[in-house]
Amino acid sequence: MAFIKRSLFLRLALLILGGAGLVLLALISLNHFDMRRQLLADQRQLYHTLADAAAARFDLNLQQVQQVVEEAAILFAHQPRTRLGAVNLLEQILRRHPELYGSAIALAPQQDTVDAGFRILYSWRAADGISTIDRSNPQQDYQSDWFYLPEQLRRPVWTDPYFDADVQTLMVTYCVPVLVDDQLVAVITGDLSLAGLRQRLGALELGSQGQPMLVSQFDRIILHPRSDWEHRETLHSLIEAAASDRDRASLEQLRNALRQPEGGLRFLQIGNERPAWLYFATANLTGWKIGFIIPEQQILAPVVVLAIKTTLISLAGLLLLLLPAFTIARTITRPLQKLCGCAEQLAGGNFAAPLPAERRSDEIGRLIDAFGQMRVDLQNHIQQLTATTAEKEKIASELAIARDIQHSILPKLFPPFPQRAGLDLYALLESAREVGGDLYDFALLDDDRLYLCIGDVSGKGVPASLFMAVGKTLLKSTMQTLQDPARTLEHVNNELAQGNDSCMFITAFCALFDLRSRELLYANAGHNPPVIIEEGQTRLLEAASCPPLAALEGLSYHNQRLTLADGARLLLYTDGVTEAMNPQQQLFGEAQLCQLLQSQPARTAEGCVSSIARAIRQFANGAEQSDDITLLCLSYRDHAAAGETCGHNNQSPTSLLVLTNHLSELPRLVAWLEELQRKLAWPLEVLQQLNLVLEEWLVNVISYAFDDTQLHEIELRLWHRPNQIRLEVCDDGRPFDPTAQPEPDLSLPIEQRPIGGLGLHFILNSLDEVRYQRQGGRNQVCFVKQLTTTVNS
Structure with missing residues (x-):
């Protein structure tokens, strides 16, 4: 069947044969049903005629029997009633009328039988001739229909069929009463054998x-x-x-x-x-x-025979039709096969493949001409497409180079200042096109002051990227000279506004961060307000709204100051973050951004930026974004705090617990925490959270941190304040930073998620802060839990 579907030649031949076969089948069917109807009508007429003839002949036989028996009754009534006369009469009736099987003369019961010499005589056609007997049981015969009915009715009657025991024959009888002076003298019968x-x-x-x-x-x-x-x-x-x-x-x-x-x-x-x-x-x-x-099979037998003959003749005709059908199909498909070969060569790039040399004016000829014209047009189109593709590849290559150049002028080595303990900085830029107009920058102007900048150029594509490169360079060079955000913005605005025929502008946030005092000096040129995350709370930075850069010469900008808490985080972003859209045309928005940061207070700068970018991609759900996405996150802790992961200015811990790397030590952890809860009056939910977090962390440390089977100590130190609990876990296992691990994608079905990661996700989202450092060959992890109510210290 698949071969037939792939061969037009076979399909055409089969269509021709099938069409002829259907026509023959229709003709045979019509002829069959017409002959069947005609034959049934003829047979009906024939057998009706036979039935009428048989009924008429039967009536004629009955009339002859009636006439014979009635004449015999008249003769018997007028002759002496003797045995010899009765026997002669009966035998004469049978000899002259061969249709009769038998005949009887039965005297009436009241007649004198002595002179007659008989009571009931019966003659019939035996195997050796006509035989006559006296009936063996006259009294029974007098009760039979053939005597009783004419006796009572006083007229001739036909009996229903009955079986005569004396002659062992099935018969019907015509009985005639013999009346003399209205008195019954005898009954004379004529019998017809049903076998006959x-x-x-x-x-x-x-x-x-x-x-x-x-x-x-x-x-x-x-x-x-x-x-x-x-x-x-x-x-x-x-x-x-x-x-x-x-x-x-x-x-x-x-x-x-x-x-x-x-x-x-x-x-x-x-x-x-x-x-x-x-x-x-x-x-x-x-x-x-x-x-x-008459069985219907017998009636329709001639029709069946004729149908078989007609079918065989039709099949023979179809076989004879094979040759012309294949010839016609071959005539049509031969040039198509050649054209198919030419198309295959054309698909392989051979535009010089010869077309079928067919001089035809039908559809096949027009198809060959159209294919030749298509070959010429396709060759021209490929030449044009080749030139266009080369031009596009050149443009794409230039755009890729421009993208690389644009990204090369942005700092992208992280961590950028590894020598500065406590400084956590990370940035990310995702362009909506090959090149974009967003920018970020940072640099240490001296040992204690950090320059930060983020901006967004109006427009997209190459013009915006060029304008961004100019603006980024001017901002950094001017800030290095002036070291004042407001004056820097004023100078850059005047430089960019001169000759700005394209009317492009830049929104920018420029700041200086003092690492000693944690003071942030900043100025805003129409940019989105940054977000501050400190002590578990998230809020937007209060920034005066000033015009964007390059809009107009002579504009003034103002500095503002803010002191960040130790360990607070500052997030700078462009409007591509808050204006990211999903397929339902809904915006990501500042509220959702703040809510996301509030739910992940323990993240590092890189983890914070990565989680925001992942959340935006999940929110967009495949929708194409129209603007660049740029994020910059800063967190700083002073040198003393950075040197000690959890301690409070080198204060001794409130409690200390040393465990070994065996899971059997976990009940000691539970007992230690319960004792501290009773002593320090923690809320019960705090005890439950700490118990779950530490048990999850210690199970992972015991199971995966050590490469040998030796005993290793795991130290747990706890510092307690009225509004805060700090726990430090130290071990000498292999290095592992929990704050640098990727966040699991919870939007995926369970069966599609990679194994692991959920326990760490639980830890990071259950606490207010998690910090890590590797010092002296040991892992030091600090867990911070804020207390919402004051408890006894």
């Missing part, structure tokens, strides 16, 4: 399977293909005893039809349920129904 009647009806041309049927006027079965029904059943009794509803319906159909004088019907035969036809007529003298049961 079956032979005469069966001699008709009913075919190999046709059978006669004879039903009396009282629906008694006289003759039937089912011999066990004859003279024993009526149609009514058969209906009552029917084995199934289908048999009952078929018998009722027969009974209803036989109430008509003549007709024909199709019915299902009882027993084999094969369809058959019944054609019948009525014998007028008796009211009997003479009919013929």
Whole structure:
């Protein structure tokens, strides 16, 4: 089947043969049904004629029997009633009328039988000739229908079929009363053998399977293909005893039809349920129904034979049609096959492949001409596309170089000042296009002052990137000279505004951070206010709104001051963060940014920036962003605090616990924390959080930190203040910084997430601050938990 689908030649040939076959099938079907209808009508007419003829012949035979018996009755009434005369009369009747099987003369019971010499004489056609006997049981005969009915009715009658015990024959009888002076003298009969009647009806041309049927006027079965029904059943009794509803319906159909004088019907035969036809007529003298049961298979046999012959002839015609069908299909598909080969070479780049040399004006010829024109057009299009692609690749290469140049002027080595303990700084820029207009910058102007800047150029693409490069260079060089944010912005604004025919501008936030005093001196040129995160709280920095740079010469900018708490974080960002959009055209917004920072207070600068960028990507959900995304995060702790991870100005810890690297030590941890909770009156939920955090951390340290099976000590130190708990865990295992680990993507289904990371995610999000340092070959991790209510110290 798949080969046929791939071959147009075979499909065309099969379509031609199939079409011809369908036409022949339609003609054969129409001819079959027409012949079937005509044959059924002819057969109906034929068997109706046979039934009418059989009924007329039966009536004629009955009339002859009636005439013979009635004449014999007249003769017997006027001759001496002697045995010899009666025997001669009976034998004479049988010799002259061969249709009669037998005849009887029965004297009336009140007649004198002494002079007559007999009571009931009966003559019949025996195997060796005509025989005459005296009936063996006259009293029984007088009670039989053939004597009783004419005696009582005083007129000739036909009896229903009956079985005569003396001659062992099934017969019907015509009985005539012999009346003298209105007195019954005798009854003379004429008998017809039903066996002879079956032979005469069966001699008709009913075919190999046709059978006669004879039903009396009282629906008694006289003759039937089912011999066990004859003279024993009526149609009514058969209906009552029917084995199934289908048999009952078929018998009722027969009974209803036989109430008509003549007709024909199709019915299902009882027993084999094969369809058959019944054609019948009525014998007028008796009211009997003479009919013929003809199986439908026999009637339709000529139609079936003719259909088989027609089908064989049609199949032979289809076989003869194979050659012209294949020839026509080959004529159509040969140029298409050549054209297909040419198309394959063309797909391989051979535009010089020869087309089929066909001179045709039909659809195939037009297709070849169109393909040739397409080849020329395609060759021209490829040449144009090659030139366009080369130009685009050149532009893309130039844009890539411009992107590299743009990024090269931005600081991207982190951590930028490893020699400055406690300084945590990280920045990220993601351009919406190959190049963008966002900028950030930072530099140590001297040992104690850190320059910070972030900006956003109006517009996108190459112009914005060039304007950004100029602005970034001017801002840094001017700040190194003036070392004042407001004066720097004023100078840069005047420089950029001169000759600014493109009317571009830059929003910028410029600041100086004093590492000794933690004072932030800053000025804002129309930029988004930074976010401050300190002591577990998040807020926007209050910054005076001043015009952006390059908008107009002579603008003034103002400095503002703010002292940051030890360990506080400062986040600078561009409007690409808050204006990031999802497919529903909703903005990320400042509220969601602050909420995200509030929920992750323990992050490092890099972790903070990475989590924000990841949250924006999840929020956008594949939607294309229209603006650059730039983030810069700063956190600083003074030298003393940076040298000691958790201690309070070198104060001794409130409590100390030393464990070994065995999981069996964990109950000691639980008991230690419960004792501290009772002593220091922590809230119960604080105890539960600390217990879960430390147990999770220690299980990971014990399971993964050590490469050998030696005993190692794990020290836990706790400092307690009324509003804060600090815990330091120290071990000599392999280095591991929990604050530098990537955050797990919780939006993925569980089965798609990488193993691990959820425990660390729980720790970082359960505490207010987590810090790490590696000192003296030991890991030092500090966990900070703020207390919302004052407790006893």
